[in-house]
Amino acid sequence: MKNFLKTLIPVELAKGLLLTGKRFIQVMFSANRGKSKLHLVDEYPEVPAKVQPRFRGRLQLLKDDQGEIICVCCNACVKACPTNAIQIVPGKKEGRKTRVPASYGFEMERCVFCGFCVESCTFNAIALNHQFELAVYNREDMALGLGGVFQSIDKPSPVAKFSYSGEE
Numbered sequence: 001m002k003n004f005l006k007t008l009i010p011v012e013l014a015k016g017l018l019l020t021g022k023r024f025i026q027v028m029f030s031a032n033r034g035k036s037k038l039h040l041v042d043e044y045p046e047v048p049a050k051v052q053p054r055f056r057g058r059l060q061l062l063k064d065d066q067g068e069i070i071c072v073c074c075n076a077c078v079k080a081c082p083t084n085a086i087q088i089v090p091g092k093k094e095g096r097k098t099r100v101p102a103s104y105g106f107e108m109e110r111c112v113f114c115g116f117c118v119e120s121c122t123f124n125a126i127a128l129n130h131q132f133e134l135a136v137y138n139r140e141d142m143a144l145g146l147g148g149v150f151q152s153i154d155k156p157s158p159v160a161k162f163s164y165s166g167e168e
Helices: 003-010 011-031 076-080 116-120
Strands: 059-061 088-090 100-107 124-129
Touching: 059 100, 076 088, 116 124
Parallel strands: none
Antiparallel strands: 059 124, 088 100
């Protein structure tokens, strides 16, 4: 009888099924009942998601302490972008010696999130933030620039309260 059971159900398979069943029962009775070490599910919309430090999300223009855009329109990011997703039109600002972007266009639908633009920027004026939920209803909302609420490249989009970890 023992040999028959060994051929019918291998011992290792039975041990694995037993371990999986125990773990399933433990998680099933602990889920959504407070924080426990067996709680495997993240409550995503209510609790902000945690992303890895090297995660590359949406492109964002950075500002200095005075609130001015750091970009000096050197076009290094434009040249480094393999998909030509970035366009910069330089302009001047009163009281500033260096150039500022009159328009900074970023087509997110063409971006492959490679990070070459961030690496090539010698002024540390752009960064890939930790915003990971980038779905939009209109294709026009994928084109980011310097103005507008939904299309502003210098701050996270309004969806970011759910999809932005806040880590820099």
